[in-house]
Amino acid sequence: MIQNIDQSSLFPIINPKSIAFFGASNRFTSMGTNQLSSLEALGFEGNVYPIHPKEKRVLGLEAYQSVQDLPEIPDLAVMVLPSGIVPPVMEECGRKGIKHAIVVSGGFNEVGGEGVELEKKLIAVAEQYGICFLGPNCLGVVNPHHKFNMTFLPFEGRAGFIGLASQSGSLITQMFGYLDRFGLGFSSGISVGNEANVDIVDCMEYLAVCPHTKVIALYIESIRRGRAFIELARSIVPSKPIVAFYAGGSEAGKQASFSHTGAMAGPDSLYDGVFRQCSIIRADSITELFDFCWVLGSCIRPQDNRVIVQTHSGGPGAAAADACSRNGLELPQFSENTLEKLATLVPHTGSVNNPVDLTFSKNPMDYFADIPDALLEETAANGLLIYILTPGQIIRRTMESMEIPPDQIPKLTEKLFNDQADSLAALTQNHQKPIIGFTFQSHKNMFIQKLIEHGLPVFPSPERAARAMSALVIYNQTLNDH
Amino acid sequence: MIQNIDQSSLFPIINPKSIAFFGASNRFTSMGTNQLSSLEALGFEGNVYPIHPKEKRVLGLEAYQSVQDLPEIPDLAVMVLPSGIVPPVMEECGRKGIKHAIVVSGGFNEVGGEGVELEKKLIAVAEQYGICFLGPNCLGVVNPHHKFNMTFLPFEGRAGFIGLASQSGSLITQMFGYLDRFGLGFSSGISVGNEANVDIVDCMEYLAVCPHTKVIALYIESIRRGRAFIELARSIVPSKPIVAFYAGGSEAGKQASFSHTGAMAGPDSLYDGVFRQCSIIRADSITELFDFCWVLGSCIRPQDNRVIVQTHSGGPGAAAADACSRNGLELPQFSENTLEKLATLVPHTGSVNNPVDLTFSKNPMDYFADIPDALLEETAANGLLIYILTPGQIIRRTMESMEIPPDQIPKLTEKLFNDQADSLAALTQNHQKPIIGFTFQSHKNMFIQKLIEHGLPVFPSPERAARAMSALVIYNQTLNDH
Structure with a gap:
């Protein structure tokens, strides 16, 4: 396990100093525009470079026709683009020397058919250029301690101590206001999407050493690297509690998860066993996931059950x-x-x-x-x-x-x-x-x-x-x- | 089963035209004063007669030294008095010809010892004069359709379709604001307290024919008349749904219920059986009690579970x-x-x-x-x-x-x-x-x-x-x- 947050390959994805942004325009009907606007609204302090084929300025920022034209090599590339052009754009980023990316675009493994081929292509390009990336089919990242909201929704919340790694992006963005009503907030929220490269285990590793994170929350529809998950969780729990909600336990939940991220869920009892093995506390609902985080992050521990x-x-x-x-x-x-x-x-x-x-x-x-x-x-x-x-x-x-x-x-x-x-x-x-x-x-x-x-x-x-x-x-x- | 609401012996307790009130003064540190003030605040339109040994006026209303001095025989007497003087006051009310009462005062069966004797005395007096009464140790009644809030807390809510009979008064008064946030309200809320005379079965009978009540909610710590309860519920359910929460099912719940109203709770499985027998829908929490009422009172019924x-x-x-x-x-x-x-x-x-x-x-x-x-x-x-x-x-x-x-x-x-x-x-x-x-x-x-x-x-x-x-x-x- 890493000892410091900047040793994590995720560090520049969650704490970037400069960003190349693909997919924003000046039209607010597009998702990319909203996402860039959310970033600006929280007052991100690094450099942001919108890439746009025609516009000179996007949301008031100087826009660039190509990533090659940028005055520096950004820490991070973010893509909110039609799925077909994601692999070539990733390649361009690789040629520029960018080593980290967030692929928001959907239309990959989760839709089957050609999407599966497209995801393979994306992985191959990233591998070729040594790019570590989140997604595809994710909603991005929020790190309010870094004034970094790289998600679709405006950040209507506060910085807090809950570090969430989630196979649902909505359960990050749509919890901003929910948590705020209870005086809570995220330390970081990471939407992993299809986990083509970065997966939930990588996120746990990051959150384990994140100094703002007092408790780790997981929204899980399926675990791809079971052994690594268990081993890592076991090493984290003695110093930081982990709470998990698993949505794929019932037949309908399994079907829904498959449509959502293309992952195969396992039987409920299997996941129950996994969580027990590594002393992860299981929440029975989304509500409970955050309830448990609240007390684990803020209360003195009782010496027993009386x-x-x-x-x-x-x-x-x-x-x-x-x-x-x-x-x-x-x-x-x-x-x-x-x-x-x-x-x-x-x-x-x-x-x-x-x-x-x-x-x-x-x-x-x-x-x-x-x-x-x-x-x-x-x-x-x-x-x-x-x-x-x-x-x-x-x-x-x-x-x-x-x-x-x-x-x-x-x-x-x-x-x-x-x-x-x-x-x-x-x-x-x-x-x-x-x-x-x-x-x-x-x-x-x-x-x-x-x-x-x-x-x-x-x-x-x-x-x-x-x-x-x-x-x-x-x-x-x-x-x-x- | 009665056919009309005014056939219920509870009718004047829930829809009084005139009230003799014992226990209010002009000091807001007393519970009685708050209770009378709550009544006034909701704009009750009937006659209200505070009875007070010394004051000429109580909360702006003309006060009377004795119930015998009242210009009419009120529909209802309400007592928020030290327990010891409740039986003699009840007797005075009986002599005046009053036939209905709410005894808010605690200090009876639920405290054991002398309280048990006192409750027997109260029952005997009421019987002698043919008085139907709610309590003792209850929080009263709310009927917002009648602008009648005879409870301790101000009515911060709206009139609605949930008819609640409750062995906890708090779960009436403390739900005013809660229900209002969801656009819901009580048709009537009846706190039965120790059920020395009127019990939860009587309340169900009333709510079954109450035209404002679309769904009956029950908060139960113990059922005293099991057979009557089951028979009545069975006859109600085909025309009006009943939802119940039972708090006495666990060991700690049983103990708490006993301290609360002096009633002996039964095992969880027994109550499960009772509810099943009469098709009462069981709620697993207070929250669920009102969630179920909400949908049962406002939604079209689905033809099956798909x-x-x-x-x-x-x-x-x-x-x-x-x-x-x-x-x-x-x-x-x-x-x-x-x-x-x-x-x-x-x-x-x-x-x-x-x-x-x-x-x-x-x-x-x-x-x-x-x-x-x-x-x-x-x-x-x-x-x-x-x-x-x-x-x-x-x-x-x-x-x-x-x-x-x-x-x-x-x-x-x-x-x-x-x-x-x-x-x-x-x-x-x-x-x-x-x-x-x-x-x-x-x-x-x-x-x-x-x-x-x-x-x-x-x-x-x-x-x-x-x-x-x-x-x-x-x-x-x-x-x-x-």
């Missing part, structure tokens, strides 16, 4: 307890010591069993301070799931009835939320145990945003929170086994 | 296909007739298998018109799952490059979205087959809002869309079996 559920609402608490049980988590009873502390904090209509149900706590401020403090102190458990509900209107009404001037209420509310998030974040650090929130409120809610900003994941349902906690437990178990 | 997935993004399509397969749905191949039609609509880089993957369609407008039209015409399938992605920025850029004046772009975009949603909604009607959307975009997205307004459910993941489609298939199968 957790506490804290709620002030019986139903959400019971649903969380049920989901914990179904996902291998245990809810222990509390020690005398903890019970004594809770006695002063929990009203008699509440419950000091696990889940702890505060109903109405005597002092609402306890909910994010003294109560979780007592629960995290409990030695019988090593993690906390906490139900989040911020009744904004009730806070406002209460402040109004305290005769706080209306114009001061928003600022005071924000301070209140910030203090409570601060308090909870400090507790997870002090006790070195994870806290995972769950809610049915919108993630636009200010308090939830504050919690997320403080590094505390909050999931939109008790079940997702419980599943995420179990992923943390599984990863910790893996590390203990090593 | 569906088509339409996408322009391989990964989301493959994930949807995989999820369909795992949930009992089949993805058939297309007839020659359909293939011919698709040949003119799908580019050569796409796939005319199932999932249909448009990659880039030749004309983006086809995506919501000619393509789904051809797919719904296909006799080998009876439902359509469609991936939704609206690249807002690209639409704007394209319009800009067409030299459309910037100030006209928002209006034109809205018209475009509206027309496309219209087109899709017309197709589901014309072909009498359901269309379910899935997306990773925010539900705040204007196009998604338009689809929802047109009665087309859009789910935040392919897996949830597939599960929802399977719920439709299961319900249709039930009807065919009858």
Whole structure:
């Protein structure tokens, strides 16, 4: 395994300093134009050279008739071209001395027939000139830490810690906004397409040493190099968790994968075995893939599977307890010591069993301070799931009835939320145990945003929170086994 | 079974014309005050009489020292009082002639000990005076069609078609905003609490004949009257679907339920059997409870389990296909007739298998018109799952490059979205087959809002869309079996 990111043959594909771009014009109905425009919109700081047979300028950039005319040898060539002309263009790039490429164009192996021949031709040309390339039939690369968005869609997100290698480009580009809503982002997202040259194993190798990547996510429809995949994953997992979603496990999933990238998927049990062998955590859905990444990249690991559920609402608490049980988590009873502390904090209509149900706590401020403090102190458990509900209107009404001037209420509310998030974040650090929130409120809610900003994941349902906690437990178990 | 809603003993509890309210003051730190304030905020049109020992006015309403002083016999008494004084207050109400009550107060069976005695006393008093009551330990009732929100939280939602009977009050109040984000709402939500008198079976009977209720949702921690439950559910299901979530199935869920409402939960398999016996559709999570209600209340039923997935993004399509397969749905191949039609609509880089993957369609407008039209015409399938992605920025850029004046772009975009949603909604009607959307975009997205307004459910993941489609298939199968 390589030790540094710049040893990876992928480095110039993900961190280029200069790019030759084939396939953009000034018409926004073309995919290439949108792709170049996305690159510019994120403020890429390197040199960009559009190659165009006729236009003098493309999207405001000086255009060149041929790659041979460029004033330097670019790090990277990007092609969004009709499939037939991709091999000759690759050859031109080779003659110029370009050593890295992204082939976005589709119409190769995945369409069968002539496409298969065309892909062989492309591989041969690249081999001849020693070109390392991503694709074809991919959506490109995003590396927000490098202000590099070489995908079709504008980057509506933030830089983050999830390194995704994906056999679906959409699951990179179409996750920009999705992740952003949870305060998350990609360290890098790599769409591998047909994997004619660079494959998912190469991407894992890169992401393993990428300093921005805290957790590796994989979207898989089929693994082409099984042995290399397992060996590499095994060597990565002790220092960086890997989460995978596999789409080809059912008959329909297998068919869909074949149409998509021309790869043959294998039976579900086979992939289950592969993931187990190398301690990759398997996600059951796309949603879960990113849920697991969230907690693995931001939470302290629980020492075992014993957790506490804290709620002030019986139903959400019971649903969380049920989901914990179904996902291998245990809810222990509390020690005398903890019970004594809770006695002063929990009203008699509440419950000091696990889940702890505060109903109405005597002092609402306890909910994010003294109560979780007592629960995290409990030695019988090593993690906390906490139900989040911020009744904004009730806070406002209460402040109004305290005769706080209306114009001061928003600022005071924000301070209140910030203090409570601060308090909870400090507790997870002090006790070195994870806290995972769950809610049915919108993630636009200010308090939830504050919690997320403080590094505390909050999931939109008790079940997702419980599943995420179990992923943390599984990863910790893996590390203990090593 | 009753035939009309006003034959239900619950009618005055859910549709009162006048209310005596115990437990509100002018202090917003008290739960009762918030509850009365919520009632007022939704604009309840009947008479409201706060009863208060000292205050002359409560929240601007004339207050009365005793229920005996009221100028009329109210339909309903609501009590948010310390548990000890609930039985004597109930007795006073009985003497006044009040026949219906909601007891919000906790501190009864669910806390054990003296609470158990207190609940017996409450039941005896109610029996003596012939009072039908909800609770104790409940959060009340919401009936937005009657502008009646007798719960603790402000009603931040809309009137809808989901009739929920719940052993958790939180799962009513805390779902107001959640449902609203999907364009959904309650017809009525009834928190049954400890079910000392009115129980979940009574609520089902009411909801079965409630004209606003298209689908009945149940949150269950335990069923007290098993036989009555099964018999009633069996008689309801042929005309109205019932969806249930059961929280007591695991060991931790059972413990949590016991602490919550003092009821003994049964093993998971028992409840599975009960639901099967009366063709109640079981939801595996709270999220799914409402997902299933959404499609059952708004979609045309598919004639069988054969569906088509339409996408322009391989990964989301493959994930949807995989999820369909795992949930009992089949993805058939297309007839020659359909293939011919698709040949003119799908580019050569796409796939005319199932999932249909448009990659880039030749004309983006086809995506919501000619393509789904051809797919719904296909006799080998009876439902359509469609991936939704609206690249807002690209639409704007394209319009800009067409030299459309910037100030006209928002209006034109809205018209475009509206027309496309219209087109899709017309197709589901014309072909009498359901269309379910899935997306990773925010539900705040204007196009998604338009689809929802047109009665087309859009789910935040392919897996949830597939599960929802399977719920439709299961319900249709039930009807065919009858």
